[in-house]
Amino acid sequence: xxxxxxxxxxxxxxxxxxxxxxxxxxxxxxxxxxxxxxxxxxxxxxxxxxxxxxxxxxxxxxxxxxxxxxxxxxxxxxxxxxxxxxxxxxxxxxxxxxxxxxxxxxxxxxxxxxxxxxxxxxxxxxxxxxxxxxxxxxxxxxxxxxxxxxxxxxxxxxxxxxxxxxxxxxxxxxxxxxxxxxxxxxxxxxxxxxxxxxxx
Numbered sequence: 001x002x003x004x005x006x007x008x009x010x011x012x013x014x015x016x017x018x019x020x021x022x023x024x025x026x027x028x029x030x031x032x033x034x035x036x037x038x039x040x041x042x043x044x045x046x047x048x049x050x051x052x053x054x055x056x057x058x059x060x061x062x063x064x065x066x067x068x069x070x071x072x073x074x075x076x077x078x079x080x081x082x083x084x085x086x087x088x089x090x091x092x093x094x095x096x097x098x099x100x101x102x103x104x105x106x107x108x109x110x111x112x113x114x115x116x117x118x119x120x121x122x123x124x125x126x127x128x129x130x131x132x133x134x135x136x137x138x139x140x141x142x143x144x145x146x147x148x149x150x151x152x153x154x155x156x157x158x159x160x161x162x163x164x165x166x167x168x169x170x171x172x173x174x175x176x177x178x179x180x181x182x183x184x185x186x187x188x189x190x191x192x193x194x195x196x197x198x199x200x
Contacts, residue, residue, distance in 0.1 A: 050194070093131060093134050107141050112161065113157045114195075123143075138190060141170075141190040
Protein backbone atom coordinates (compact mmCIF):
# COMPACT_ATOMS: atom_id res chain seq x y z
CA UNK A 1 0.00 0.00 0.00
CA UNK A 2 1.36 3.41 -0.96
CA UNK A 3 1.30 6.49 1.27
CA UNK A 4 -1.28 8.01 -1.05
CA UNK A 5 -3.61 5.02 -0.71
CA UNK A 6 -3.14 5.03 3.05
CA UNK A 7 -4.05 8.72 3.37
CA UNK A 8 -7.05 8.45 1.04
CA UNK A 9 -8.25 5.38 2.93
CA UNK A 10 -8.12 7.27 6.21
CA UNK A 11 -10.04 10.17 4.68
CA UNK A 12 -12.75 7.82 3.37
CA UNK A 13 -13.04 6.17 6.79
CA UNK A 14 -13.33 9.55 8.53
CA UNK A 15 -16.02 10.78 6.12
CA UNK A 16 -18.12 7.65 6.39
CA UNK A 17 -20.06 5.81 3.74
CA UNK A 18 -21.95 8.80 2.35
CA UNK A 19 -20.28 12.15 2.99
CA UNK A 20 -22.62 15.11 2.99
CA UNK A 21 -22.38 17.57 0.16
CA UNK A 22 -23.14 21.25 0.55
CA UNK A 23 -26.43 22.53 -0.79
CA UNK A 24 -26.87 25.27 -3.31
CA UNK A 25 -24.41 28.13 -2.81
CA UNK A 26 -26.22 31.35 -2.03
CA UNK A 27 -25.23 34.14 -4.40
CA UNK A 28 -26.98 37.11 -2.86
CA UNK A 29 -24.17 39.57 -3.48
CA UNK A 30 -24.87 43.25 -3.49
CA UNK A 31 -25.96 44.12 -7.05
CA UNK A 32 -24.54 46.87 -9.21
CA UNK A 33 -26.36 50.16 -9.57
CA UNK A 34 -25.66 52.00 -6.32
CA UNK A 35 -25.62 55.78 -6.11
CA UNK A 36 -22.23 57.37 -6.77
CA UNK A 37 -20.87 59.67 -4.07
CA UNK A 38 -17.76 61.48 -5.33
CA UNK A 39 -17.00 62.77 -1.83
CA UNK A 40 -16.67 59.18 -0.59
CA UNK A 41 -14.07 58.49 -3.28
CA UNK A 42 -12.10 61.62 -2.34
CA UNK A 43 -12.28 60.71 1.37
CA UNK A 44 -11.06 57.15 0.74
CA UNK A 45 -8.23 58.27 -1.53
CA UNK A 46 -6.96 60.85 0.94
CA UNK A 47 -7.29 58.33 3.77
CA UNK A 48 -4.97 56.07 1.75
CA UNK A 49 -2.48 59.00 1.50
CA UNK A 50 -3.16 59.85 -2.12
CA UNK A 51 -3.39 63.52 -3.09
CA UNK A 52 -6.62 64.50 -4.84
CA UNK A 53 -6.93 67.50 -7.17
CA UNK A 54 -10.30 68.63 -8.52
CA UNK A 55 -10.17 70.88 -11.56
CA UNK A 56 -11.49 71.36 -15.07
CA UNK A 57 -10.07 69.44 -18.02
CA UNK A 58 -8.35 72.63 -19.17
CA UNK A 59 -6.52 72.95 -15.84
CA UNK A 60 -4.96 69.46 -15.83
CA UNK A 61 -1.70 70.72 -17.41
CA UNK A 62 -1.38 73.31 -14.64
CA UNK A 63 -1.79 70.60 -11.98
CA UNK A 64 0.76 68.34 -13.73
CA UNK A 65 3.14 71.31 -13.90
CA UNK A 66 2.80 71.89 -10.15
CA UNK A 67 3.59 68.23 -9.45
CA UNK A 68 6.16 67.34 -12.11
CA UNK A 69 7.21 70.61 -13.76
CA UNK A 70 10.81 70.58 -14.99
CA UNK A 71 11.06 66.81 -14.72
CA UNK A 72 10.98 63.78 -17.03
CA UNK A 73 7.64 61.96 -17.32
CA UNK A 74 6.54 58.79 -19.07
CA UNK A 75 3.18 58.89 -20.82
CA UNK A 76 1.18 56.25 -22.71
CA UNK A 77 0.81 56.85 -26.47
CA UNK A 78 -2.91 57.67 -26.24
CA UNK A 79 -2.72 60.27 -23.44
CA UNK A 80 -4.29 63.61 -24.45
CA UNK A 81 -1.38 66.03 -24.97
CA UNK A 82 -3.44 68.92 -23.60
CA UNK A 83 -2.87 67.43 -20.13
CA UNK A 84 0.90 67.95 -20.39
CA UNK A 85 2.58 71.30 -19.73
CA UNK A 86 5.55 72.50 -21.77
CA UNK A 87 7.66 72.33 -18.61
CA UNK A 88 7.94 68.51 -18.60
CA UNK A 89 10.20 66.33 -20.71
CA UNK A 90 7.83 63.78 -22.25
CA UNK A 91 8.90 60.18 -22.85
CA UNK A 92 6.17 58.45 -24.85
CA UNK A 93 6.05 54.76 -23.99
CA UNK A 94 6.51 53.01 -27.30
CA UNK A 95 7.89 49.94 -25.52
CA UNK A 96 10.57 51.88 -23.67
CA UNK A 97 13.12 49.69 -21.90
CA UNK A 98 12.36 49.31 -18.19
CA UNK A 99 15.54 51.13 -17.18
CA UNK A 100 14.35 54.26 -19.02
CA UNK A 101 10.91 53.99 -17.43
CA UNK A 102 12.52 53.52 -14.02
CA UNK A 103 14.74 56.57 -14.55
CA UNK A 104 11.73 58.82 -15.20
CA UNK A 105 10.55 61.11 -12.41
CA UNK A 106 6.87 60.33 -12.90
CA UNK A 107 4.10 59.01 -15.09
CA UNK A 108 0.84 60.59 -16.23
CA UNK A 109 -2.03 58.28 -17.20
CA UNK A 110 -5.78 58.25 -17.54
CA UNK A 111 -7.97 55.66 -15.77
CA UNK A 112 -10.59 53.12 -16.80
CA UNK A 113 -12.87 53.34 -13.76
CA UNK A 114 -12.79 54.20 -10.05
CA UNK A 115 -14.71 52.68 -7.14
CA UNK A 116 -15.98 55.26 -4.64
CA UNK A 117 -16.72 52.77 -1.85
CA UNK A 118 -13.17 51.38 -1.77
CA UNK A 119 -11.21 54.41 -3.02
CA UNK A 120 -9.77 52.34 -5.84
CA UNK A 121 -8.66 53.56 -9.27
CA UNK A 122 -8.48 50.86 -11.93
CA UNK A 123 -6.35 50.86 -15.07
CA UNK A 124 -7.01 48.40 -17.89
CA UNK A 125 -4.04 49.14 -20.19
CA UNK A 126 -6.13 51.25 -22.57
CA UNK A 127 -4.36 53.65 -24.97
CA UNK A 128 -4.37 56.52 -22.44
CA UNK A 129 -3.28 54.22 -19.57
CA UNK A 130 -0.50 52.22 -21.16
CA UNK A 131 1.42 49.19 -20.00
CA UNK A 132 1.30 48.21 -16.33
CA UNK A 133 5.05 48.76 -15.93
CA UNK A 134 4.83 52.51 -16.54
CA UNK A 135 2.46 52.95 -13.60
CA UNK A 136 4.64 50.87 -11.27
CA UNK A 137 8.24 52.02 -11.77
CA UNK A 138 8.27 55.86 -11.59
CA UNK A 139 8.09 57.36 -8.10
CA UNK A 140 5.14 59.68 -8.89
CA UNK A 141 1.91 58.64 -10.61
CA UNK A 142 -0.51 61.31 -11.77
CA UNK A 143 -3.80 59.70 -12.80
CA UNK A 144 -6.52 61.73 -14.52
CA UNK A 145 -10.05 60.53 -13.78
CA UNK A 146 -13.32 61.79 -15.25
CA UNK A 147 -16.34 61.98 -12.94
CA UNK A 148 -18.36 59.72 -15.25
CA UNK A 149 -15.77 56.98 -14.65
CA UNK A 150 -16.57 56.85 -10.92
CA UNK A 151 -18.93 54.07 -9.83
CA UNK A 152 -20.39 53.23 -6.44
CA UNK A 153 -19.07 49.73 -5.78
CA UNK A 154 -16.98 46.86 -7.08
CA UNK A 155 -19.91 45.16 -8.91
CA UNK A 156 -20.42 48.38 -10.89
CA UNK A 157 -16.73 48.48 -11.79
CA UNK A 158 -16.67 44.84 -12.88
CA UNK A 159 -19.65 45.49 -15.16
CA UNK A 160 -17.57 48.12 -16.98
CA UNK A 161 -14.32 46.17 -17.23
CA UNK A 162 -13.45 43.56 -19.81
CA UNK A 163 -12.36 40.17 -18.46
CA UNK A 164 -9.66 39.94 -21.13
CA UNK A 165 -7.84 43.15 -20.11
CA UNK A 166 -4.85 43.33 -17.74
CA UNK A 167 -6.15 45.20 -14.70
CA UNK A 168 -4.22 47.27 -12.16
CA UNK A 169 -6.21 48.15 -9.02
CA UNK A 170 -4.72 51.12 -7.17
CA UNK A 171 -5.81 52.15 -3.68
CA UNK A 172 -3.36 54.87 -2.70
CA UNK A 173 0.42 54.93 -3.05
CA UNK A 174 2.28 51.64 -2.92
CA UNK A 175 2.72 50.61 0.71
CA UNK A 176 3.41 47.56 2.80
CA UNK A 177 3.99 46.84 6.48
CA UNK A 178 6.45 44.51 8.13
CA UNK A 179 5.67 42.21 11.05
CA UNK A 180 6.01 45.15 13.45
CA UNK A 181 3.49 47.13 11.37
CA UNK A 182 6.07 49.69 10.23
CA UNK A 183 4.66 51.21 7.04
CA UNK A 184 7.05 51.34 4.07
CA UNK A 185 5.98 53.16 0.91
CA UNK A 186 7.20 52.66 -2.63
CA UNK A 187 8.11 48.99 -2.41
CA UNK A 188 5.76 47.71 -5.12
CA UNK A 189 4.99 50.91 -7.01
CA UNK A 190 5.01 54.70 -6.80
CA UNK A 191 5.37 56.38 -3.40
CA UNK A 192 3.24 59.31 -4.53
CA UNK A 193 -0.19 59.03 -6.12
CA UNK A 194 -2.00 62.12 -7.39
CA UNK A 195 -5.56 61.65 -8.66
CA UNK A 196 -6.81 64.52 -10.79
CA UNK A 197 -10.61 64.48 -10.98
CA UNK A 198 -12.16 66.37 -13.89
CA UNK A 199 -15.81 66.83 -14.88
CA UNK A 200 -17.14 64.47 -17.57
